[in-house]
Amino acid sequence: MAEITLVEAVTQALAHELDADERVLVLGQDVGANGGVFRATDGLQERFGADRVRDTPLAETMIAGIAVGMAAQGLKPVAEFQFMGFIYPGLDQILSHAARLRNRSRGRLCCPIVYRAPYGGGIRAPEHHSESTEALFAHIPGLRVVVPSSPARAYGLLLAAIRDPDPVVFLEPKRIYRAARQEVPDDGEALPLDRCFRLREGGDITLISWGASLKETLAAAEQLAEDGVGSEVIDPATLKPLDIHSIIDSVEKTGRCLVVHEAARTGGLGAEIVAQINDYAFDLLRAPVQRVTGYDTVMPYYQLENYYLPDVERIVAGARAVLDYSHGGGR
Amino acid sequence: MHKPRMHLVASFDIAHLQYLDEQGRASQELPDFATPDTLQALYRQMALARLVDDRAVKLQRTGRLGTYPSTLGQEAIGVGTGSAMDSADIYCPYYRETGALLERGVDIEEILAIWGGDERGQCFQHAPEDLPLCVPIATQLLHAAGVGVALKYKNEHFDEPQRVAVASAGDGATSRGDFYEALNLAGVWQLPAVFVINNNQWAISVARSDQTASQTIAQKAVAAGIPGLQVDGNDVIAVRAAVADAVERARRGEGPTLIEALSYRLCDHTTADDAGRYRPAGELERAQKREPLARLAHYLESAGHWNEDAETELQRELAEILEREVKAYSSRSKDRPAAMFEHLYAELPEALYEQHDELAERGGDR
Numbered sequence: 001m002a003e004i005t006l007v008e009a010v011t012q013a014l015a016h017e018l019d020a021d022e023r024v025l026v027l028g029q030d031v032g033a034n035g036g037v038f039r040a041t042d043g044l045q046e047r048f049g050a051d052r053v054r055d056t057p058l059a060e061t062m063i064a065g066i067a068v069g070m071a072a073q074g075l076k077p078v079a080e081f082q083f084m085g086f087i088y089p090g091l092d093q094i095l096s097h098a099a100r101l102r103n104r105s106r107g108r109l110c111c112p113i114v115y116r117a118p119y120g121g122g123i124r125a126p127e128h129h130s131e132s133t134e135a136l137f138a139h140i141p142g143l144r145v146v147v148p149s150s151p152a153r154a155y156g157l158l159l160a161a162i163r164d165p166d167p168v169v170f171l172e173p174k175r176i177y178r179a180a181r182q183e184v185p186d187d188g189e190a191l192p193l194d195r196c197f198r199l200r201e202g203g204d205i206t207l208i209s210w211g212a213s214l215k216e217t218l219a220a221a222e223q224l225a226e227d228g229v230g231s232e233v234i235d236p237a238t239l240k241p242l243d244i245h246s247i248i249d250s251v252e253k254t255g256r257c258l259v260v261h262e263a264a265r266t267g268g269l270g271a272e273i274v275a276q277i278n279d280y281a282f283d284l285l286r287a288p289v290q291r292v293t294g295y296d297t298v299m300p301y302y303q304l305e306n307y308y309l310p311d312v313e314r315i316v317a318g319a320r321a322v323l324d325y326s327h328g329g330g331r
Numbered sequence: 332m333h334k335p336r337m338h339l340v341a342s343f344d345i346a347h348l349q350y351l352d353e354q355g356r357a358s359q360e361l362p363d364f365a366t367p368d369t370l371q372a373l374y375r376q377m378a379l380a381r382l383v384d385d386r387a388v389k390l391q392r393t394g395r396l397g398t399y400p401s402t403l404g405q406e407a408i409g410v411g412t413g414s415a416m417d418s419a420d421i422y423c424p425y426y427r428e429t430g431a432l433l434e435r436g437v438d439i440e441e442i443l444a445i446w447g448g449d450e451r452g453q454c455f456q457h458a459p460e461d462l463p464l465c466v467p468i469a470t471q472l473l474h475a476a477g478v479g480v481a482l483k484y485k486n487e488h489f490d491e492p493q494r495v496a497v498a499s500a501g502d503g504a505t506s507r508g509d510f511y512e513a514l515n516l517a518g519v520w521q522l523p524a525v526f527v528i529n530n531n532q533w534a535i536s537v538a539r540s541d542q543t544a545s546q547t548i549a550q551k552a553v554a555a556g557i558p559g560l561q562v563d564g565n566d567v568i569a570v571r572a573a574v575a576d577a578v579e580r581a582r583r584g585e586g587p588t589l590i591e592a593l594s595y596r597l598c599d600h601t602t603a604d605d606a607g608r609y610r611p612a613g614e615l616e617r618a619q620k621r622e623p624l625a626r627l628a629h630y631l632e633s634a635g636h637w638n639e640d641a642e643t644e645l646q647r648e649l650a651e652i653l654e655r656e657v658k659a660y661s662s663r664s665k666d667r668p669a670a671m672f673e674h675l676y677a678e679l680p681e682a683l684y685e686q687h688d689e690l691a692e693r694g695g696d697r
Contacts, residue, residue, distance in 0.1 A: 051484065056516070057512075057516055059508075059515070061473065061512055062473055062513065062515070062516055064473075065470060065473025065474060065513070066473055066474075066477030068473070068474050068477055069423070069475060069476060069478035069481065070477040071477075072460075072474065072477070072478060073477075073481030073482060073485070074485070075480075075481045075485075089508075092467060093470060093473065096470065097465075102675065102676070102677070103450070103671075103674040104450065105462075105674075106451055106674055107674040108455070108459050109460075109463075141675055142675050164677075165677040166676045194682065240682075
């Protein structure tokens with residue numbers, strides 16, 4: 001079996017569901033003949049027709065809004081935004097309608113929509129092309145927010161997202177779209193939403209990250225291992241609803257935890273994870289949970305983006321601070 | 332200065348449709364549907380909408396209803412639109428909608444429940460596929476476009492009979508991007524969708540003249556390449572005729588239509604508003620002379636199909652219906668607190684169990 005990249009796994013999942021369910025439609029700007037700006041929909045229009053894989057006019061509010069009407073009538077739209085930084089015109093439709101239609105209609109209508117967007121920095125893109133504002137969506141009741149971090153998880157989680165009866169914001173870490181290859185059988189097997197994935201076992205510290213940052217987080221774990229530190233690496237994958245109990249299980253074992261994300265720190269998902277660890281596992285902690293994140297700045301133009309994105313050095317230093325903490329020692 | 336030579340590449344006209352003038356005289360031969368029975372039925376529904384609005388405002392004033400947006404003076408638009416649709420068509424309403432909802436079979440009790448802070452009012456037991464009332468401005472126009480995509484797709488792929496999406500909005504909504512984006516897509520994809528604009532001259536306190544420099548709202552269709560027309564929105568015959576024609580064209584695969592229905596908001600924006608703060612003196616009184624109910628009643632009377640006795644009998648019958656519905660609304664049990672969790676997702680995610688259970692215990696659900 002050929003090994004495929006994360007973006008190819010996205011294509012494979014889309015094709016699988018387009019083939020399996022005639023209610024599934026793919027829509028977005030340039031998703032047709034062009035195959036999407038990152039080629040995530042490459043070949044799909046040719047295979048399934050322009051009625052199933054639709055190029056839309058250039059209007060993100062429209063893309064977000066018609067998906068609501070399509071879903072209310074039983075279709076399962078998979079809508080692509082070209083970059084996360086261009087979702088914002090669609091926020092009103094996603095937050096005020098997609099996330100609420102089931103509740104507003106007391107369950108008689110629902111929104112089985114997937115809103116896909118490439119997200120995150122690190123590809124030397126122009127301004128607005130490198131955003132990671134997943135916390136905006138994770139704050140909203142009624143939504144699911146999913147971030148895959150490998151080809152296999154991209155395939156399995158996207159299948160689950162498309163089959164889910166509720167709206168899912170599916171954020172694809174474009175920095176690792178083609179970073180690694182993996183055998184991903186096209187077996188139609190979905191992965192569970194709302195469940196963490198443990199990517200590495202270890203007993204000394206829990207490292208939590210998602211999306212592209214896992215690449216550096218896993219590298220940091222490797223470096224820590226050279227010094228005899230066992231890191232357990234957890235990928236929540238579904239950021240909302242959050243499977244906090246799998247995180248707590250790990251923290252119970254390690255007593256120490258570091259959260260890594262490239263989004264800005266204030267109000268980021270790291271804050272929520274720290275708060276929930278405090279809720280459920282304060283007594284188990286041997287050190288305060290720390291964060292290594294993007295700064296509370298505007299995402300810089302690409303010449304400076306590597307200063308902004310958490311790198312292995314910052315993650316290792318963050319882990320060291322957690323590991324070296326001792327009660328009463330002050331700072 | 333030399334004036335460059337140019338040639339005309341596009342031109343357009345906007346037509347205005349009216350059957351009954353302000354005095355209730357037929358200004359042209361009426362359409363075939365305008366039989367005495369049908370006109371009496373339209374009159375009845377407008378009268379019922381007016382009674383519901385009147386009572387809703389009174390319920391609000393006495394603390395028994397939340398904020399309420401009356402349709403006073405605009406009954407012909409909702410009733411005309413609703414009566415032009417098949418029950419299988421899909422309505423995507425905005426929030427000022429009493430007449431249309433009644434036509435769609437929504438219970439008065441449900442309408443009152445919505446504004447009485449009870450989400451169960453949105454269940455629309457007799458219009459289960461219609462979208463719930465939509466409060467954010469113009470967003471429902473995109474939902475209608477999406478519904479249109481689905482209806483066209485299901486017709487082509489699943490052999491469903493062609494149904495039509497109909498949406499409504501106010502004049503202020505036509506300043507929003509959602510409006511243009513919906514019209515634009517509907518034009519490009521030739522969607523079975525009809526967009527009805529209630530131009531009641533006011534978006535809360537902003538007058539139509541401060542909303543757009545466009546001579547008509549109907550002409551906003553031109554940029555989207557779809558038909559646009561203006562109707563006398565106080566003439567229920569004109570509204571119904573225009574919407575019915577647009578719906579049938581959409582059903583035949585001939586694409587979308589924008590209809591601007593000219594009317595006047597004879598009431599405050601909502602019960603939370605006081606139009607006295609901004610409405611020019613005399614405007615309300617002038618507008619009252621054009622209102623839709625008296626106009627149709629005059630026509631029916633002059634044609635010998637209506638009289639004082641019929642009016643008295645109708646008012647008695649409608650009052651009875653209203654009392655029954657208000658009573659049903661007033662005696663509704665309160666929604667269970669934990670219901671706020673029950674329709675968030677198809678299945679409650681584990682992450683929410685704890686919050687749900689906490690509320691359920693507080694609300695005595697367990």
